Amino acid sequence: MKKTNNIKSAIKSTGITATVILLGACAGSQVTAPDKRATTLPVAPIITQVSSNPTPEVKQAVSLTLEQIMSDPDWLGRQPQNPKFSPSSQSIVYERKRDDSVVKDWFVTSADGGNGEKAPLADLHKFTYDEYIDDKDMPFVAWTFEGNVFAKVRGSDSIVQYTRDTYPVSNIAYLNNDAISFQVGNSFYSVNVSSGILTQLVTWVFDDEPKAVEMPDDYIMREQLKLIQYENVQRKNREDRFSQKQALARGNASIMSSKVFLDKTHETVLASLSPDGKWVILATRKAEERRDDTDIMPDYIEENGRIAAKPVRQRVADAKPESHQIYLIDVDSHDLSKVSYTTLPGYNDDVLADVKRENAERNGETYTDNRLPRDIGLLFDWYATEAPIKWHDSSEQVALMLEAWDNKDRWIVTLDPNSKQLSMQHRMHDSAWVNYRYNQFGWFEDSLTLFLLSEESGYSQLYTKPINGELRQITEGKFVVDDVYLSKNDNYFYYKANKKHPGIYEIYRTHADTGETQALTDLNGMTDFEMSPDESQLLLTHSKLSMPPELYSVSLHSEAPLTAKKITSTVSDAFLSIDWTLPSIIAMPSSHVDAPIFARLYTPKDVDAQKRRAVVFNHGAGYLQNAHMGWSNYFREFMFHSLLVSKGYVVLDMDYRASAGYGRDWRTAIYRHMGKAEIEDNIDGVNWLVENANVDPNRVGTYGGSYGGFLTFMALFTEPDLYQAGAALRPVSDWAHYNTPYTANILNTPSVDPIAYERSSPIYFAEGLKKPLLINAPMVDNNVFFVDVVRLVQRMIELEKENFETAIYPVEPHGFVQPSSWLDEYRRIYKLFEENL
Template identity: 40%
Template sequence: MRRTLLAGLAALVALPAAAAAPAGLDLETVMADPDWIGQAVESPYWSADGRSLYYRLKRDGSPVRDLYRVDPAGGPGVKLDAAAVAQADGPAVFDRAHRYAAFVRHGDVFLRTLADGRTVQVTRTPEEESAPRFSADGRALQYRSGNDWYSYDIAGGVAGPAAVLKFADDPEARPGDDLKDEQLRLFGTLRRLKADRAADRAAQDALAAADPGRAPRPFYLGDKAAAVDTELSPDGRWLLVVTQPKDHAPGKAPTLSHYVTESGYAETQEARVYVGRNDPAPQSLLLLDLAAHQSYPLPLDGLPGIKDDPLAALRARAVAALEQDGHADRAEALKAPDVRAVRIVSDADDGGGGGIAWSDDGKNLAIQLRAIDNKDRWIASVDFARHALVPQHRLHDEAWINWNFNDFGWLKDGRTLWYLSEESGWSQLYVKPLDGRAKALTSGRFEVSHPQLSEDGRWFYLRANRAAPYGYDVYRVPSGGGELARITQYQGMDDFVLSPGGTQLAVLHSSPYVLPQLAVLPAAGGAPRELTDTMKPAFASRAWIAPKIVQVPSSHGAGAIYAKYYGPAGEDAATRPAVIFVHGAGYLQNVTLSWSNYFREQLFHNLLVQEGYVVLDMDYRASEGYGRAWRTAIYRQMGHPELEDLLDGKAWLVKEHHVDPQRVGIYGGSYGGFMTEMALLRAPGAFAAGAALRPVSDWRLYNHEYTANILNDPQLDPQAYAASSPIEYADQLADPLLIEHGLIDDNVLAEDSIRLYQRLVELHKRNFWISLYPLERHGFVHPDAWYDEYRRIDELFRAWVKREPGAAP
């Protein structure tokens, strides 16, 4: 296996340089509305009967997504008109006996009898219903609306709430005091009224217990909490409620201004809170027994390590410094709690999986929790008899738990957990019986994600980059253990969906100049059948430069740094200028064989080659796809290991491609903009010029969810923020810097760039510019702004990297 992998890598590295960029390429074309390229196939799913596939395509000239249907046996996809959409299936779920299917259409729930195709509309409400699933006994269809759960009796055709939650105090359970006791002692009428209310309530309780046709009695959960999430057990017996304090203050939020508005007046918008202002609200667990109408808190203090303080050393240093400076109140606020606060891992803040998983029969429940300091992730089952959590797995990370790779669930036996974990240094798939030891189903120096258990429970299908870090395909492994087998051969596999019954696999795949397309193949592997081709001829007919995947050696012990190289065919020994592109997001992989998130930049790189440059696009440390150590290398030092890698990339260009070391430019957006600033400010003279797009210039102004994981809270770890923020190095600017930012960016606020600009003004620096875009957020959407942004970058590089006579900065 290892010899095969090395041979494949050697073959890729030895590829000849690609053909020159398409003749006549211009910036207007590169930055035009991407409708000229084609449309990506989005959100594929199978019809309930498995005979059709549905998918969506963006409409040319509009953000609207149209629904299409295609026969998996072959033939063109058909765009559905409004009437056909009104009759189309949604992604379906099935009962265990495969008598029924259920799906959501236009926010309402539908039930279909598979034998005859009869379809019943279960709901018709202005709310958005979701998460349909069948009860464990197959007699009811459960679904949710917000945090409220409902159950539809299939035979009776009646729907009702599974539970009624009221976040208020029980009006009949007011606490006693001396005055109340005195009133009841003195006045017999009050005693009789109280007894009458108690008798009426007891009678209603008895009727409700004997008559399942009645609406359930409400649970009064107090007025101090608010619901975050709820999950109903498939047997309808239990409801897990996740709560947080109702009065939790998120902290003061900054505002941003919209200057170009329909009203003609400047308008303001509240943005997200800065890191360290207030931690996210701590969450708690409440288990409701719907049959006995009892509620039980699930204490968290039994989780292993929950009472530890992984930041004790930093905390002690910060507290001592504050006390020495006379800030005793602030020092007191930094002291560690007895039990660390947690949050439930949810779909919103991880790479999938959610934080609550019921077994199919409803007899077992598992919950995934994460410490707010993000140094620990726990998976715990629930002991219903003791109303207690039972720890099943703890993942601890001295840096931070990954946002991705948190999927987990149950095998079909309902007694064995499965989960992803980075504990080996790479995301791998594990299984663990409730009372047994964990077993790895996959292992190796590659990453596993998107696990899907087949309907019969025999196989896990998953996404992995086993053959090469930059190539992703579908693999499968027996759920009981066995060989990990490769199912697809695309190397650019983006997503997949198993058919009902699990016999076929629908796959979204792409390549550097082909948008995601839909294919189908046998679930056990075989030749794929291509179902779509949505590329436009004007784009597809051009001879684009195929990016050459190379390995840049690290001079800092990091091994190989994978990168994409763009250059002309038949390079000679003449020296040439170069541009290094830095991808955004930090934890993102851009060196792949798939369609890139940075497709405009890729086309721009073709233009740069046409203009005489060569281009290098690196997956620097912190990028996705290379394991935990690569990801966490930046802990408490953002911008340091990455800069080492970028400088190694420059040295490689000079050595391998005759690049003039005095004529290397650098640019990137978001995290790439941050790195451009760090490169110019921490390595003055290394780059001839840089363009920083929507950059973070001071991490103290970014959000908690991202920043505190890597740099901790700024009050606890001010040194990490000072070391990692470009504004702290502003006095070292010596090379031309262009800053570009959307004024209504509500992710990285424009004030970040404006503050750095003001700092450079006060430092009397030269050759720095700022370009602000009034109608753009973090990801630009308007072609005019894209064109203007990259025109300025092109002019910057012409003037300061190529050094063309008369070129304007």
């Protein structure tokens, strides 16, 4: 399917070695691997970087202070966001934040156009879109902008607008060869691109199907019909009129036929119309019940001076299993067919039997296995980037991606509308949980063949699967494949991967038949791409350790070596004027697994002068990668770490187990016990600093936010001698109060697996606190609720703990917004370290 859219080590050698990569490392640089053998990164020198916008002359110098670091990030420059090609492929567009405003503007540029110009509001529909479709076999392209449909005939500069309505359209697709289909609410429509005629194709409602007459259902009604002939005549008249109306709708193509009626307790999850307009795949679920009255968040600072009780998400402890019902609707006849899951291998496996048995035995009970059907639905969760229903262009087959609510299985199935039965194409089972990333799949253009990503080898890799053939692996190795684009001629897969190094992402293309692979970039950082609609260019978003993201372009029609041309230059003079401390990317040996722990290491230049203080930073999100060679989402922390180094600290920022980018086993090491493997890695990290970076083990602190705050709790509570102080920011203290999509993957649910929650939640270990603890808590956090801090503080009061303090931030959400809050928070963190390390 088509996308719409000079190495120096400042580390004292004491016999333990680590891979070290500094910003500026080039292809072929010698590094030392964790097994102490020298190796050369296999980097093909394919890309040469040419700047069409030289770095501007620095006119403004600033000092590295907390006030500067935590000020409004506009001072860094306002970097490109959401870049894409215009529908014509002639222009590149991107969003850029206005200075001192939350508003973003669209900018239009080209491969040679620099930062470009702000797009006129009157012409925005020509340059950007919400959804975009482009099939090589169709004579036109189409897109939506602000909920309306536009199209352009290939080779023409004329753009035609087909809808202008307050009801936004979505889910656009090609319909036959001359029309566009789209969804509005619970209806599909089509518009003919030549005539402009708008047609409602099918609509569905969740209600009882109307009847001409009601059957007698009580004594009074039955007697009335026996005794009063008039009522029988009126009854027959209603039946005749109802039958005539139905016959007219069936017999006259100019009239919209009747609605499709479904269970009135259900609601739409997702719907998809076949390219020939004959079939609809519809997924429904039980309508969401009214949330509990306690699912609210008090907001104490409101414009009117009152307290607002804002509704928030449900807790995982209150989660109920959810299933989706799949229907196939015949658009012409309105026949409704329910699709069964019983052909899915493992549809009724008791996959949590061992977990349930362990919990039952703890309670002195006996668990008996059951084979009841599992709750199954479309893989359409909080992280999904693509629709889990995909029709082949021929309309002969539709592919669906399904998942079990218990998170242990993902199925890719196909359905022939004529057979109305699911055919298994691929099953991925994981005894821990199926990754919510790396679930891309789609069809080849000209054959009934699927492509898909799977972690079954241990890493996200690319596969193909003819519907009547065998699964074939296209990429192979200990690296992650993501963001796949299949060329319109079915010849090449384009994707990003961290082949060279876990922290370096480049763009590659692999021939679908031969498997021959070519690296298209060699930029040594973090790189994402967008393919132009005419497949002539790649639009790159590239960043380095100390350089925020900028846009680059690569012409795919140029002769090798390909050239990446820099387009934008948006980084500020102020940012460029600072001599940043560039971290090394190191690979520390692990004492627990046969794999290195990758980390960013910040060291003072005179690291050997005296025993140093150190800070260990734990990133948030759990499943996130931060020890990479690109610009981090934790840019404030990057700057703070540079400041700490200037004060003589060593800083370690590690990708502990559970971080992204290192394969399935690294990801699932925390299954049913969050905070164990990660703290083991913290111990290894501190030991490595002591042995290799001249760090005093009695002068080490830690901090982190969100998941990093949770890890601060777990470190100070369960390994109280590891750190001398810690700061927990917006922290989780009890996983039973967190959300379902993330938490239930790792810990199952509290009703099924309370053991996992009790050994993973810091509130159960608060008695272990010995060292100073700072807790910083935003009060309008709808991600990690403020109650997590409230309950833990009360617990520590009852435990008579005296060595903690709490700072609250009344107007802040999970990700702070106000510079004054950022500054206050990091002043407190810095003070904590200065006083205790």
